[in-house]
Amino acid sequence: MSAIDSLPPLREVIATHGLSAKKALGQNFLLDLNLTAKIARRAGDLTGCDVLEVGPGPGGLTRGLLVEGARRVVAVEKDARCLPALAEIAALYPGRLEVLNADALDLDWAAHLTPPIKIVANLPYNVGTELLVRWLTPPTWPPKWQSLTLMFQREVADRIVATPGSKAYGRLAILAQWRCDARVVMTLPPEAFTPAPKVHSAVVQFTALPAPRYPADPAVLERVVAKAFNQRRKMLRAALKGLTPDIEDRLVAAGISPTDRAEQISIEGFCALAREVAG
Ligand code: SAM
Numbered sequence: 001m002s003a004i005d006s007l008p009p010l011r012e013v014i015a016t017h018g019l020s021a022k023k024a025l026g027q028n029f030l031l032d033l034n035l036t037a038k039i040a041r042r043a044g045d046l047t048g049c050d051v052l053e054v055g056p057g058p059g060g061l062t063r064g065l066l067v068e069g070a071r072r073v074v075a076v077e078k079d080a081r082c083l084p085a086l087a088e089i090a091a092l093y094p095g096r097l098e099v100l101n102a103d104a105l106d107l108d109w110a111a112h113l114t115p116p117i118k119i120v121a122n123l124p125y126n127v128g129t130e131l132l133v134r135w136l137t138p139p140t141w142p143p144k145w146q147s148l149t150l151m152f153q154r155e156v157a158d159r160i161v162a163t164p165g166s167k168a169y170g171r172l173a174i175l176a177q178w179r180c181d182a183r184v185v186m187t188l189p190p191e192a193f194t195p196a197p198k199v200h201s202a203v204v205q206f207t208a209l210p211a212p213r214y215p216a217d218p219a220v221l222e223r224v225v226a227k228a229f230n231q232r233r234k235m236l237r238a239a240l241k242g243l244t245p246d247i248e249d250r251l252v253a254a255g256i257s258p259t260d261r262a263e264q265i266s267i268e269g270f271c272a273l274a275r276e277v278a279g
Pocket of ligand 1: 025026027028029030031054055056057058059060061062076077078079082102103104105122123124125127
């Protein structure tokens with residue numbers, strides 16, 4: 001019997017500590033410990049890794065990460081009501097669980113962990129995309145993390161792994177796939193959560209590539225992609241007007257037809273265009 005088995009079931013934890021779900025904090029809890037262990041396993045071998053978890057809540061996924069052998073878990077939780085429940089877990093794993101009562105958006109997370117670092121979280125929906133974009137756009141690459149294993153609304157997960165030509169393809173797909181392998185590794189129905197959200201969810205696994213797939217200046221690429229998808233139904237020569245005076249020539253030089261639309265252009269194409277614009 002592992003140490004985790006001596007903790008009470010999560011429904012009991014929630015009742016004991018009065019953790020009624022708050023919508024404003026995106027609280028949809030996972031109470032099935034088999035499921036949380038499964039998510040933790042999707043992050044790969046955790047032994048020898050520090051893990052950052054955002055939003056541990058009552059600690060279901062936290063338990064999974066510890067059982068799966070994470071060297072240390074740093075769990076950042078905004079809701080102070082969850083702290084006593086998390087302290088019970090920490091007591092069973094001396095020195096392996098540090099709980100920070102903080103807003104993940106304000107935290108210098110890397111200061112609290114030692115590489116190799118993995119990030120695993122059932123993210124609060126209201127800040128999930130914002131956190132992802134920050135993790136995907138550090139000042140230097142490779143990033144301080146090795147992999148991200150993150151729960152999103154299914155619709156967001158679809159946008160992350162979308163390929164050119166699809167409606168879901170856009171800035172998020174390019175940001176994610178330019179410097180990572182990103183794939184959906186699990187899908188979950190609303191009933192998996194308490195309370196059940198209105199939408200389905202999915203876990204996306206991101207593995208950081210040692211270097212970007214194609215060369216480009218990140219700031220220029222971000223500017224080109226944002227502008228191109230801002231008016232995604234327009235032809236690129238119109239959508240990108242004003243980016244440089246000779247945008248049609250730059251498009252052609254990058255091997256892109258000026259009459260194409262943003263969603264038809266591969267990541268390689270956008271990188272070629274970013275290099276033309278920068279040059
Ligand atoms: N990990 C738990 C689970 O799987 O059952 C809870 C996940 S719940 C979807 C999201 C959690 O993130 C909640 O516990 C919520 O209080 C916390 N949270 C919301 N906004 C946060 C923020 N800005 N920083 C840190 N935690 C936050």
